[in-house]
Amino acid sequence: MKPSRLLLVVPCYNEEAILNHSYSILSQYYRDIMGRGLISTDSKICLVNDGSRDKTWDIIEDLCAKDDLIIGVKLSRNFGHQSAIMAGLEQHVDDFDCFITIDADLQDDINAITGMIEKHAEGAMIVYGVRGDRSSDSWFKRSTAEGFYKVMQKMGVPVIFNHADFRLMDRRVLQELGNYKEINLFLRGVVPLIGFRSDKVVYNRLERIAGETKYPLSKMVLFAWNGITSFSTFPMRLVLYFGVLNFSLAMLIVVYILSSYLIGFTVPGWTSTMLPLTFFSGSNMMALGLIGEYIGKIYEEVKGRPRYIIEKIVNE
Numbered sequence: 001m002k003p004s005r006l007l008l009v010v011p012c013y014n015e016e017a018i019l020n021h022s023y024s025i026l027s028q029y030y031r032d033i034m035g036r037g038l039i040s041t042d043s044k045i046c047l048v049n050d051g052s053r054d055k056t057w058d059i060i061e062d063l064c065a066k067d068d069l070i071i072g073v074k075l076s077r078n079f080g081h082q083s084a085i086m087a088g089l090e091q092h093v094d095d096f097d098c099f100i101t102i103d104a105d106l107q108d109d110i111n112a113i114t115g116m117i118e119k120h121a122e123g124a125m126i127v128y129g130v131r132g133d134r135s136s137d138s139w140f141k142r143s144t145a146e147g148f149y150k151v152m153q154k155m156g157v158p159v160i161f162n163h164a165d166f167r168l169m170d171r172r173v174l175q176e177l178g179n180y181k182e183i184n185l186f187l188r189g190v191v192p193l194i195g196f197r198s199d200k201v202v203y204n205r206l207e208r209i210a211g212e213t214k215y216p217l218s219k220m221v222l223f224a225w226n227g228i229t230s231f232s233t234f235p236m237r238l239v240l241y242f243g244v245l246n247f248s249l250a251m252l253i254v255v256y257i258l259s260s261y262l263i264g265f266t267v268p269g270w271t272s273t274m275l276p277l278t279f280f281s282g283s284n285m286m287a288l289g290l291i292g293e294y295i296g297k298i299y300e301e302v303k304g305r306p307r308y309i310i311e312k313i314v315n316e
């Protein structure tokens with residue numbers, strides 16, 4: 001069988017500290033698997049600059065100039081990790097047979113790429129990279145990240161446990177992915193929805209050797225929240241349950257108030273006024289906020305703004 005043309009898409013945001021290093025490892029690995037006939041010699045690596053404020057784009061341009069293995073895509077500003085991935089992928093749907101996405105810091109072991117290509121050759125249309133050992137992550141990062149997958153699954157988002165954005169997709173899958181038009185694209189949830197035959201490759205997560213994480217806690221929480229509210233109406237239902245509970249409680253209180261009135265025990269109590277008042281207005285406010293969250297999402301989707309804007313492409 002003819003080896004597949006592979007495109008590796010790497011989103012890069014303020015990665016000047018690590019990019020040259022990642023490039024040398026990746027390009028060497030690439031040439032090695034090309035030499036072994038695992039991938040076609042037309043395969044490329046696409047570095048997507050997601051509006052970095054440091055020298056990332058200059059580095060990408062230099063790499064493009066000295067190595068035609070590299071394609072550089074520059075977004076007009078920072079659109080976020082998921083959109084940067086989509087920009088690199090969608091731009092090249094017709095030119096490659098399969099696509100792998102990987103982070104610029106190479107914390108996801110690149111040696112898993114060989115396994116992915118083999119599974120693809122055996123017929124898997126999607127191959128998920130799954131983190132086996134996470135001991136290189138701090139305890140905090142690991143437990144919040146693993147908690148994230150568990151909460152997501154509980155809420156009905158079809159994420160694969162411990163799989164982030166290191167995955168292989170066949171061109172066919174990517175074409176279908178293009179039909180998911182949402183602006184708030186949460187790839188980890190959408191890709192499993194596409195279906196087709198899939199497989200997994202387990203690898204150990206390595207340490208980031210330079211630069212800092214672009215996902216501090218606040219961004220991680222936002223990402224998780226986005227994932228949940230883009231995929232699951234469970235939080236809304238929770239509010240409904242909570243509302244029903246509140247309503248039942250309120251009914252009990254009404255009975256209590258009426259019966260005290262009938263008995264003639266009508267000393268007006270401050271506590272019994274303030275307590276329900278604060279409680280119910282508090283929960284109302286919360287419910288409204290949650291509904292607002294979904295309405296906000298609808299608002300963003302309805303506008304149908306572009307997910308990303310490409311400013312220029314080098315070495316196309």
Ligand code: UDP
Nearest residue numbers: 011012013050080081084103104213214215
């Ligand atoms: N990234 C991006 N745009 C952003 C934030 C991150 O393209 O707005 C890229 C970043 O350059 C890296 C990947 O997304 O290649 C994952 O980020 P990072 O390694 O910092 O996250 P972590 O591994 O700590 O979760």
Ligand code: MG
Nearest residue numbers: 103105107208
């Ligand atoms: Mg990382």
